[in-house]
Amino acid sequence: MALNYATQMDAARKGIVTPQMKAVAAKENMDIDQLMDLIAKGQVVIPANVNHTSLDPNGIGKQLKTKINVNLGVSRDCRDLNVELDKVMDAVNLGAEAIMDLSSHGNTQPFRRKLTSECPAMIGTVPVYDAVIHYQRDLGTLTARDFIDVVRLHAEDGVDFVTLHCGLTKETVRQVKAGERKMNIVSRGGSLIFAWMSMTGEENPFYEYYDEILDICRKYDVTISLGDACRPGCLADATDRIQLGELMRLGELTERAWKKDVQVMVEGPGHVPLDQIAANMKVQQQVCHGAPFYVLGPLVTDIAPGYDHITAAIGGAVAAYNGAAFLCYVTPAEHLALPNRDDVHEGIIASKIAAHAADIAKGLPGARDQDDRMADARRKLDWDAQFAECLDPERAKAIRDSRAPGDDHSDTCSMCGKFCAVRSMNKALAGEIIDIL
Numbered sequence: 164m165a166l167n168y169a170t171q172m173d174a175a176r177k178g179i180v181t182p183q184m185k186a187v188a189a190k191e192n193m194d195i196d197q198l199m200d201l202i203a204k205g206q207v208v209i210p211a212n213v214n215h216t217s218l219d220p221n222g223i224g225k226q227l228k229t230k231i232n233v234n235l236g237v238s239r240d241c242r243d244l245n246v247e248l249d250k251v252m253d254a255v256n257l258g259a260e261a262i263m264d265l266s267s268h269g270n271t272q273p274f275r276r277k278l279t280s281e282c283p284a285m286i287g288t289v290p291v292y293d294a295v296i297h298y299q300r301d302l303g304t305l306t307a308r309d310f311i312d313v314v315r316l317h318a319e320d321g322v323d324f325v326t327l328h329c330g331l332t333k334e335t336v337r338q339v340k341a342g343e344r345k346m347n348i349v350s351r352g353g354s355l356i357f358a359w360m361s362m363t364g365e366e367n368p369f370y371e372y373y374d375e376i377l378d379i380c381r382k383y384d385v386t387i388s389l390g391d392a393c394r395p396g397c398l399a400d401a402t403d404r405i406q407l408g409e410l411m412r413l414g415e416l417t418e419r420a421w422k423k424d425v426q427v428m429v430e431g432p433g434h435v436p437l438d439q440i441a442a443n444m445k446v447q448q449q450v451c452h453g454a455p456f457y458v459l460g461p462l463v464t465d466i467a468p469g470y471d472h473i474t475a476a477i478g479g480a481v482a483a484y485n486g487a488a489f490l491c492y493v494t495p496a497e498h499l500a501l502p503n504r505d506d507v508h509e510g511i512i513a514s515k516i517a518a519h520a521a522d523i524a525k526g527l528p529g530a531r532d533q534d535d536r537m538a539d540a541r542r543k544l545d546w547d548a549q550f551a552e553c554l555d556p557e558r559a560k561a562i563r564d565s566r567a568p569g570d571d572h573s574d575t576c577s578m579c580g581k582f583c584a585v586r587s588m589n590k591a592l593a594g595e596i597i598d599i600l
């Protein structure tokens with residue numbers, strides 16, 4: 164049956180309740196009218212391509228739970244489609260609401276189509292990566308038309324959101340070439356566009372032909388994730404003129420998309436000192452009129468390779484508390500290697516912790532319920548109930564089992580044994596004798 168709306172935003176503006184809105188309102192315990200109002204204003208998006216048949220929809224934005232994204236995909240060094248699919252399903256089971264398919268090797272279409280026919284999570288892509296592989300030609304030989312056609316291909320394949328680095332312009336190229344930055348451009352897509360612009364002398368096709376892209380996105384209800392090609396790649400570059408200049412353009416592009424009822428997210432930094440994160444979130448909300456902010460980190464120090472899931476979780480929690488709606492996960496392999504399954508697992512859990520911590524602090528209804536159940540289970544020294552509330556029950560159980568307490572105090576853990584404060588208090592409050600020696 165033909166739909167009488169183009170996008171979720173178009174539907175919200177016409178007062179039409181879509182199945183996706185109903186699903187999101189139920190998940191978020193939100194009144195449907197309130198949700199529709201936020202979607203109509205662009206402050207919430209439901210990335211839901213009309214061709215993504217297996218999607219279990221989620222909303223991203225104001226007053227909703229913070230969502231997380233996991234980057235996966237086939238690459239030259241990891242070409243096994245099944246291994247990548249296993250990682251995708253692991254990620255979904257661990258609670259990732261979105262998967263970005265960053266495949267950069269071979270024919271990427273079968274994997275992309277498999278995702279949009281089988282995966283319930285939102286699927287995102289970065290078409291500029293795929294342009295080089297799709298055409299099997301050197302970057303400098305590609306035309307603006309080639310880039311736009313790949314966006315259309317991904318839209319037809321059912322991708323829910325596309326990262327498009329529309330805000331990098333000839334002015335950015337001039338500034339970077341003038342040596343304004345320590346780390347230049349660290350966005351993979353941004354660097355490709357910068358290189359293409361340098362080789363051809365032309366304007367960024369995603370900026371120049373933005374209206375045509377909007378028409379494609381409107382047709383399939385693809386949410387545009389306005390890429391931060393100029394995100395700072397080190398603390399020294401944070402909140403500089405190049406980053407803020409791009410953000411200003413992203414604000415303009417957000418308004419242009421909304422005029423065509425196209426849903427928009429805005430991507431953000433990057434490497435940012437802790438004291439600058441709140442200001443970055445507020446500036447984005449102001450400049451981009453409340454469009455959901457999708458942050459890549461932020462990483463709060465440059466010196467922790469091997470532990471960047473932690474530096475990103477610290478920044479992500481502060482960012483989400485101050486307005487970011489969507490966190491891109493970072494793994495311990497960041498800056499070092501392609502993440503393996505363990506890295507992916509640790510990155511997801513770190514991001515979930517950041518998102519959850521922010522949701523509690525924001526006072527979202529019910530956000531602390533699981534923590535309160537955990538506290539009850541801890542007070543009762545009910546270990547099975549504790550594991551049931553864990554973000555990662557298997558890991559928690561494995562650690563406890565590997566260092567089990569002695570038989571005469573097996574209700575405790577081996578951290579304090581018979582000196583267990585919880586046990587002592589329970590016994591004292593029950594009027595029982597406390598047998599430490």
Ligand code: SF4
Binds near residue numbers: 576578582583
């Ligand atoms: S033994 Fe110590 S760490 Fe373990 S449950 Fe009791 S108080 Fe907590």
